[in-house]
Amino acid sequence: MPRTSSPRPVSRPDAGPSLVGERFEATVERVAHGGFCVARHEGRAVFVRHALPGERVVAQVTEGHTGDRYLRADAVEILDASPDRVEAPCEYAAPGRCGGCDWQHATPDAQRRLKAAVVEEQLFRLAGIERKVEVEEAPGTPDGLGWRTRVQFAVDDAGRIGLRKSRSHEIVPIETCAIAAPGVEEVGAERRSWPGVAGVEVIAASGSSDRAVVVTPLPKPDGRMPIVEMDVPVAVLRGDGQGGAARVHGRAQVREVAAGRTWKVSGSGFWQVHPAAADVLNEAVLEAVEARPGETAMDLYCGVGLFAAGLAEAVGEDGEVVAVESDKGAVEDALVNLESYDQVVIVEDRVDKALKDAPEGFEAEVVVLDPPRSGAGKKVVAGIAELRPRVVAYVACDPAALARDLAYFAEQGYELDTLRAFDLFPMTHHVECVARLVRSAR
Known part of the structure; x- marks a missing residue:
């Protein structure tokens, strides 16, 4: 089958005939996670791309069958436009075209409000946390263009x-x-x-x-x-x-x-794609943990060592930073990037295994984690809690994964103290968060 082909609409015995291609008018209600807005048609939820809350649109189904609980669709015609709507600056940001950008049809301010609403909704739905969120503009890209490195x-x-x-x-x-x-x-x-x-x-x-x-x-x-x-x-x-x-x-x-120094990053190794992101996140993390001289800190999913270096500066020569990373290429880069810090120990291992294999009685006052999009998970959260940190800084690129992990932290006696959100992926639905967690008072 050619690589450019897409599945043809077929009937599923469990769900009935395909509805792909069908059109109907709908009123868009609210934003949803993943670059969609929610509308309803004949009592069924419809997740619509290329729409904005409050708009009346013609929606064309892109996924779904007669027996499905919900459908996915594109807004192919705008009948009543939102005041936040603008003409997309890219010709490929349109129904049926490139899927890389979700919000080119909204002003930058509106995009940040939409992302804030998604973070708030995920926190409440998955973790029971009511929190007002403001998504901060990324430095240097006021129009949201020309940033992806x-x-x-x-x-x-x-x-x-x-x-x-x-x-x-x-x-x-x-x-x-x-x-x-x-x-x-x-x-x-x-x-x-x-x-x-x-x-x-x-x-x-x-x-x-x-x-x-x-x-x-x-x-x-x-x-x-x-x-x-x-x-x-x-x-x-x-x-x-x-x-x-x-x-x-x-x-x-x-x-x-970034952070006042030069970093080696090999090939496709992980590095933040927004030119301001490394500085913004490093500053937010260090401000959240306020690491002190002589403390022990852990940098989990440390990548090439960005946060570990800042932690090493803060804890000083009398402190210790244990940096854990499973990717061999990233570890090799981290060894070069962190070679001037004798107080840094780099562990090449999965985070869950490194926590499980930690020496008996080992504790860390500070823990920083920047897990993949899927989040840290229950086992890792439990392993972090066993270290009895006074503060945890959690860097998250997916609000749903963050919310799920915050619920796990709550089970372990840690609560959300502060949360900052940054628009480091303009024009897309992605948002970066830095959460500070401390031991619950109760």
Whole structure:
């Protein structure tokens, strides 16, 4: 089956005939998690993209059957527009086209209000926490464009580069990406053909001139790497489709600048994609924990060591920082980035296992965790509680996962003290949060 194909609407015996393609008028009620708004049609919830609360729209079903409890749809015509609606600055941000951006049709202020409402709703629904949330604007991107320093493109069967539709493997070829940083666009990946390639990631480091292109070839009997010529000098890495990469030519890593220093980040290794994100989150985390000289701190899911370095500065030579990371490439980078701190111990292991295997009686006054989008989970939260920290700083990129974990922390005697939210992914539904947890008074 071609990689650009999408499933044809079929009947499911358990749910009846497909409704994909059907249209109806609906009034949009509220925002929902994931870049959707909620409407209702014939007593059934409909999750609608490209709409805003309060609008009257024509919705076209994109997923759902007659027997389903809810449907998904696109707003293909706006009958009564919200005052927050604007014309999307990108031609690909439209029904049936690129799924990378969710809110280009809303003003930046409105986008932040929508994200705040989602965080509030998830906290209350999943953790029973009532909290007013304000999403703070990210420095340097007031219009929400030109910020993404790492872009993962897909490639269709014709060798055209593009991005995927929402909730689909289908690829929409593009000539430019409105939220890509200028350094990404300068590489010119969209302006060339990519035969024999499954995916292309373009990296434009923040604070340095380093550029890299990670190319993941299609499986071939000879395993040859396509010839790559770009518009500007770049390192070219061969990706394995699993987040790993090997050097083909040029530097195997890029230099990112944040928190007053330079960081080594290899290939497709994790680094925040907004140029201001590392500074914003590092400052928020250190402010939340207020680590003291001589304390023991843990940095869980430490990546290349951003938070561990700040913690090491705060606890000083008489303190200790235990940084835990399971990704081998990130650990190798962290060893370089943190080599000047004798008080930092780097543990290459899964976080749940590292906590389980901690020496008997080991405690940490400060714990910082920045788990993947799925969250930390009940076992990790329980392991953190056994360390008896006085404060926990939780960095979360998914409000639902954060809320679930906050409920687990509550079971362990820790409550949400403060919460900050940052708009580090403008035009999308994503929002970054930093939660401070302390022991419950009761």
